[in-house]
Amino acid sequence: METTSTLLTWIIFTPLIFSFIALLFPTAFEGKLRTLTLIQTLISALLATVMYFQFDGSLATAQMQHFMSWLPDWGLNYIVSIDGISLPLVMLTAYVAPVAILGTWPSHGVELKKEKFFVMMLMFLQTGMYGTFLASDLFLFYFFWEVVLIPMFFLIGIWGGKERIYATVKFFLYTMVGSLLMLVAIFYMVKTSADLNGIASASFSNLSKIPFAFDNRSLLLALQSPQVLLFLAFALAFVIKVPMVPFHTWLPDAHVQAPTVGSVFLAAVLLKLGTYGLMRIAIPFFPQAAYYFREFFILMGVIGIIYGAFCALAQTDFKKLVAYSSVSHMGYIMLGLFSFQKVAMAGSLYQMINHGISAGGLFLIVGFLYERLHTRNLSDFGGLSKTVPLMAIGFMIMTLSSVALPGSNGFVGEFPILLGAFQVEPMYALFAGTGVILGAVYALKAYQLVMLGPATRTDLDHLHDLNLKEITAMIVLTLFVFGIGFFPKTFFGKSDSSLNVYTSTILEKVGTNEYQ
Amino acid sequence: MENMNSVLPALILLSPLIGFFINAVILPLAYKGFAKTPANTAGGVATSFIGFSFLLALISFVKLSSAGGANPSLTINCFEWFNFGGLNIPFELRIDKLSGILVLIITGIGTLIHLYSTSYMHDEECVGRYFSYLNLFCFNMLLLVMGNNLPLLFFGWEGVGLCSYLLIGFWYTETEKANAGKKAFIVNRVGDLGFLVGMFLLFRELGTLTLPEINLLLANPEVVTRIMPSVTLICLSLFVGATGKSAQMPLYVWLPDAMSGPTPVSALIHAATMVTAGVYMIARLNPLFELSPLALSVVAHVGAITALFAGSIAIAQTDIKKVLAYSTVSQLGFMFLACGVGAYQTAVFHLMTHAFFKALLFLGSGSVIHACSGEQDMTKMGALKKHLPHTHLTMLIGSLAISGIPFFSGFFSKDEILYSTIALPGGVSYLFVIGVVTAVLTAFYTGRMMSLTFYGEKRYSHEVEHHLHESPALMTFPLYVLAGLAALGGFLGVPHLLGDYLGHMPHYLSKWLNPVVPAKVLPIIGIKLHLHEGLVMFGSSVLAMVSFFSGISLFKKNLFVKDLFSAFNPIEKVLSNKYYVDELYHFIIVTPVRKISEFSAGIIDKYIFDKAVNGIGTQVRKIGSGLRFFQTGDIQTYALMMLLGLLLTILFIFKILL
Numbered sequence A: 001m002e003t004t005s006t007l008l009t010w011i012i013f014t015p016l017i018f019s020f021i022a023l024l025f026p027t028a029f030e031g032k033l034r035t036l037t038l039i040q041t042l043i044s045a046l047l048a049t050v051m052y053f054q055f056d057g058s059l060a061t062a063q064m065q066h067f068m069s070w071l072p073d074w075g076l077n078y079i080v081s082i083d084g085i086s087l088p089l090v091m092l093t094a095y096v097a098p099v100a101i102l103g104t105w106p107s108h109g110v111e112l113k114k115e116k117f118f119v120m121m122l123m124f125l126q127t128g129m130y131g132t133f134l135a136s137d138l139f140l141f142y143f144f145w146e147v148v149l150i151p152m153f154f155l156i157g158i159w160g161g162k163e164r165i166y167a168t169v170k171f172f173l174y175t176m177v178g179s180l181l182m183l184v185a186i187f188y189m190v191k192t193s194a195d196l197n198g199i200a201s202a203s204f205s206n207l208s209k210i211p212f213a214f215d216n217r218s219l220l221l222a223l224q225s226p227q228v229l230l231f232l233a234f235a236l237a238f239v240i241k242v243p244m245v246p247f248h249t250w251l252p253d254a255h256v257q258a259p260t261v262g263s264v265f266l267a268a269v270l271l272k273l274g275t276y277g278l279m280r281i282a283i284p285f286f287p288q289a290a291y292y293f294r295e296f297f298i299l300m301g302v303i304g305i306i307y308g309a310f311c312a313l314a315q316t317d318f319k320k321l322v323a324y325s326s327v328s329h330m331g332y333i334m335l336g337l338f339s340f341q342k343v344a345m346a347g348s349l350y351q352m353i354n355h356g357i358s359a360g361g362l363f364l365i366v367g368f369l370y371e372r373l374h375t376r377n378l379s380d381f382g383g384l385s386k387t388v389p390l391m392a393i394g395f396m397i398m399t400l401s402s403v404a405l406p407g408s409n410g411f412v413g414e415f416p417i418l419l420g421a422f423q424v425e426p427m428y429a430l431f432a433g434t435g436v437i438l439g440a441v442y443a444l445k446a447y448q449l450v451m452l453g454p455a456t457r458t459d460l461d462h463l464h465d466l467n468l469k470e471i472t473a474m475i476v477l478t479l480f481v482f483g484i485g486f487f488p489k490t491f492f493g494k495s496d497s498s499l500n501v502y503t504s505t506i507l508e509k510v511g512t513n514e515y516q
Numbered sequence B: 001m002e003n004m005n006s007v008l009p010a011l012i013l014l015s016p017l018i019g020f021f022i023n024a025v026i027l028p029l030a031y032k033g034f035a036k037t038p039a040n041t042a043g044g045v046a047t048s049f050i051g052f053s054f055l056l057a058l059i060s061f062v063k064l065s066s067a068g069g070a071n072p073s074l075t076i077n078c079f080e081w082f083n084f085g086g087l088n089i090p091f092e093l094r095i096d097k098l099s100g101i102l103v104l105i106i107t108g109i110g111t112l113i114h115l116y117s118t119s120y121m122h123d124e125e126c127v128g129r130y131f132s133y134l135n136l137f138c139f140n141m142l143l144l145v146m147g148n149n150l151p152l153l154f155f156g157w158e159g160v161g162l163c164s165y166l167l168i169g170f171w172y173t174e175t176e177k178a179n180a181g182k183k184a185f186i187v188n189r190v191g192d193l194g195f196l197v198g199m200f201l202l203f204r205e206l207g208t209l210t211l212p213e214i215n216l217l218l219a220n221p222e223v224v225t226r227i228m229p230s231v232t233l234i235c236l237s238l239f240v241g242a243t244g245k246s247a248q249m250p251l252y253v254w255l256p257d258a259m260s261g262p263t264p265v266s267a268l269i270h271a272a273t274m275v276t277a278g279v280y281m282i283a284r285l286n287p288l289f290e291l292s293p294l295a296l297s298v299v300a301h302v303g304a305i306t307a308l309f310a311g312s313i314a315i316a317q318t319d320i321k322k323v324l325a326y327s328t329v330s331q332l333g334f335m336f337l338a339c340g341v342g343a344y345q346t347a348v349f350h351l352m353t354h355a356f357f358k359a360l361l362f363l364g365s366g367s368v369i370h371a372c373s374g375e376q377d378m379t380k381m382g383a384l385k386k387h388l389p390h391t392h393l394t395m396l397i398g399s400l401a402i403s404g405i406p407f408f409s410g411f412f413s414k415d416e417i418l419y420s421t422i423a424l425p426g427g428v429s430y431l432f433v434i435g436v437v438t439a440v441l442t443a444f445y446t447g448r449m450m451s452l453t454f455y456g457e458k459r460y461s462h463e464v465e466h467h468l469h470e471s472p473a474l475m476t477f478p479l480y481v482l483a484g485l486a487a488l489g490g491f492l493g494v495p496h497l498l499g500d501y502l503g504h505m506p507h508y509l510s511k512w513l514n515p516v517v518p519a520k521v522l523p524i525i526g527i528k529l530h531l532h533e534g535l536v537m538f539g540s541s542v543l544a545m546v547s548f549f550s551g552i553s554l555f556k557k558n559l560f561v562k563d564l565f566s567a568f569n570p571i572e573k574v575l576s577n578k579y580y581v582d583e584l585y586h587f588i589i590v591t592p593v594r595k596i597s598e599f600s601a602g603i604i605d606k607y608i609f610d611k612a613v614n615g616i617g618t619q620v621r622k623i624g625s626g627l628r629f630f631q632t633g634d635i636q637t638y639a640l641m642m643l644l645g646l647l648l649t650i651l652f653i654f655k656i657l658l
Helices: A007-023 A027-054 A086-103 A115-134 A138-159 A164-197 A219-224 A226-241 A250-257 A260-285 A287-292 A294-314 A318-338 A342-373 A389-402 A409-424 A426-451 A468-486 A488-510 B008-031 B039-066 B097-120 B127-146 B150-168 B175-206 B211-217 B221-245 B254-260 B263-272 B274-284 B286-290 B293-316 B320-340 B344-371 B389-403 B409-423 B429-454 B462-467 B473-493 B496-501 B508-513 B527-554 B558-567 B569-576 B578-630 B635-653
Strands: A063-071 A076-082 B003-005 B073-084 B087-095
Touching: A007 A027, A007 A063, A007 A076, A007 A115, A027 A086, A027 A115, A076 A086, A076 A115, A076 A138, A086 A115, A086 A260, A086 A342, A086 A468, A086 A488, A115 A138, A115 A260, A138 A164, A138 A260, A164 A226, A164 A250, A164 B578, A219 A226, A226 A260, A226 A287, A226 A294, A250 A260, A250 A318, A260 A287, A260 A318, A260 A342, A260 A488, A287 A294, A287 A488, A294 A318, A294 A426, A294 B578, A318 A342, A318 A409, A318 A426, A342 A389, A342 A409, A342 A468, A342 A488, A342 B073, A389 A409, A389 A426, A389 A468, A409 A426, A409 A468, A409 A488, A409 B073, A409 B087, A409 B175, A426 B175, A468 A488, A488 B073, B008 B039, B008 B073, B008 B087, B008 B127, B039 B073, B039 B097, B039 B127, B073 B150, B087 B097, B087 B127, B087 B150, B097 B127, B097 B263, B097 B274, B097 B344, B097 B473, B097 B508, B127 B150, B127 B263, B127 B274, B150 B175, B150 B211, B150 B221, B150 B254, B150 B263, B150 B274, B175 B211, B175 B221, B175 B254, B211 B286, B221 B274, B221 B286, B221 B293, B254 B263, B254 B320, B263 B274, B263 B320, B263 B344, B274 B286, B274 B320, B274 B344, B286 B293, B293 B320, B293 B429, B293 B578, B320 B344, B320 B409, B320 B429, B344 B389, B344 B409, B344 B473, B344 B508, B389 B409, B389 B429, B389 B473, B389 B527, B409 B429, B409 B473, B409 B527, B429 B527, B473 B508
Parallel strands: B003 B073
Antiparallel strands: A063 A076, B073 B087
16 A cells, blocks of 8 residues: 655755745845754754654555656656655754754854855755655656755855865766766666566666576676676765775865865765665665675775774864764675675664764764864864863764764664674674774774863863854754664664565575574 | 562662763753852762662662572563664663672662762862762663673673773873773773674574573573584683773773772772673673683683782882772782682672772772872872871771781682682682782782881871871761771671581572572582681681781881882882883884874875875876867868768778778
């Protein structure tokens, strides 16, 4: 039974509608544009919450589908729907958005150039993200996937730091080139589907049923079989976005140059587009191919965990440190997804959310500091916690979440991933486990350099603690950190049946039932 | 098995958490600032909440002791924590006879230390912060011992690590103290990885992480045969976790540094409770460790070597807290030695008596430090006895207890350990020798510490003398309570030999623990048993007394202090520099990690990964510039190209080219 509703469409396009309102905003009210954005994000969050309560957790299939014919002859349809896998990601987007807006509210007297365009881009970005998570049609997915690039390009390119042009071009080209092969793959898939069924359709439900030929008699034969080629085309697009080592170098640059709100969205949501793509398309559509290459991706994930942590440790730029910590934490998701084990795969989904919260929070902290002291250099801070105790507490909570302390949300992601991965790939999991140590090393180093020790600056008089908006942002994140940490069931319970069916289907297809 | 549903465990756990919340959130809101909560309010709140837990712990203790059944316990399933994909971990708490004792120790000593802190930390800034951490610590520690499955135990395990980090670095404005906290956390994390791996392996083998289920499965011979190949690996992995938390070789290095935290913290966390977590874990999983004689032997050896090693370092320390820190490492080694030879009950017994006398000694040292205006160097003390009568008296009792003077508490538990090393099948004679030597060292450095602090000539400055004062009642009261426990606590575990003379007084602790931690049957029986036991007991008490009093008398003479130090200069130097282990670790771990990270970020990332990407970009641009040659904008050239193309196509179509 499929329920039809336009709610998802509203969720996707509410930000876009608001961006038109913003466009038509009289210049006299330009100061109120942020308030408008906040209202938009709150409305989106409200819609998402309504959707969350309407969502039936007992169903494993896609729900609330909205179908509109677009270019039917070419197999182009507008189909959006939601299931237990996209649900947490949509909720993450919906709640991170107002937090990001609140946490990066410009202080008095700071006039941002082209404020109108800025908020429009923020809204545009949200439409892209919601769309990508909710699309149930491969063309539509691709469309939204690429849409996301445009506002991000401008956010970094116009409002970024000194090297913003270099960073934004790198970001844009890198991700764009990655997705080109995906487009080719989509064409091939739709053509195959048309040949098989007589009608062209790019809907997930249709394409996922096509068994693309796969040959694993030798590596060379495998590399020539359609399924592997398609898988690799998609995987390339997705792992660049994740980012998986060695395709990660765009990330530190983009993060460092991006304005805080951009960094928050980038870390909290955009990176998850990559892992979501893997989870939604690359793995279930081409399970044998994914399984065939699983060890490679596990290896890269583990390398990412360790290498990212080492890189983070060496950074002197606070923002870069957090950026590399993202590389490290996203490695866990790769490990979990490709370990083809129920607990680990579920953990990967949780980790997507949890990393969104902790990395988002940490970037907010970087932003708070930058706005007050105009530096991100770790050696420029020190002993701040006396002056800004609230910020110190917020930072500490995000640090705990980042080092995956039990009781915080980070543990809820990392523990199942490591536990699950260990059941099937103990050696890799063991190496990944060293990330537990290294993670603490760089996280505590950053915390100490910023907050502890003797005060090194003399200009701390104008350093004011978090204001009400910033406190609100941090409190929301904190509630999620401990809420998820203690009651993961309450937050992720609605994903259970989807995850169950998802993992069993895949494991059945690849024919492994070891340790399940 | 009598399993009672009871809300008590949940309340015991919740109470300090509420205290934490009040001190961390509500009081700062009420007083509009973090540093503004008055010390008495903060301390009062924290103390009452942990005190309430203690009351509930007493009630549950009574309930347990009056309950029927072989292995009674109070259990409550609070909520579902993890439940997906075949992993089911409820948030379930359980107090049985083993955790019952630990809960009593944690809340009881915890309450005393909270009380003491109220006075000790009175003039500090941010007392609210201090007490909130202290309450949070108790929450986590209680979770550690009450958690009914390994992930929950790990929750507490990591949680106490966090609180330890926060409290060691309580005076965070000093870089050294902040560093000490960081070091503690990171070293513990190394151990935690071992714990995690052990847990994963156990899940892989048994499919469950619930403690009673694990122990139940291990009672099944079929299961045992199945998991036999990996059991040593599991035990050793878990033991790596224990070495981190319980400061054993090679991961003990954080504990001496941890002394930079406030002294009551050292008493609670780094002496009485947290550091014994590893011992608790092994005692709790004793059916598992029993399966691997090899792992047990490793435990015993690591324990013995740590005990000796740390004991020898303690002799040369001049900082009173450092002496106690190394002494703690050494005593924990004793407990692991006991575990390793299979005397789990004895380990728990020593854990308990050690909690009494070491908490007492730490609090006493805190009182001394307080009196000496923050001075911790014993070479600047001496002759404090007349100024600090209460502190002196109680610390003397603690010293007698730790030294193993009959019939103070340490005497009973230490003796039982020593005896176990030869009496139990897992024991080896040289472990016994190491144990005896360590016991002698212990008595000696304890005597030395007492002597340097309280006796001999005064070496403190006039300024210090001016402020010299005995601590207030709020601090001496806990000292006396602990002194009472340290003096008499041993009678809970009177050995049969003495028990027979004391009107057949039984070994209460052993009887109590038997359902959870069964006592090993001694292989030597009959009259010989008594003879051996008596010999060990007599010998060790004589040695302890001799070495304790020689420690006292040698260091009473001021001259001797200097003479000794200069006479044994090279050895003294090695010892007081703690065998240069920190330097070694710095060389083999810290520096390489830093180098690798700099290499990763500075070379690999910059010049390989990024160069490759930008290189592709540059190449594309170069190719583009090359192709520009054809884009002349000249119509004639384009026309020529078209013509050539057309020609090629025609040739191709008519297969002339092929």
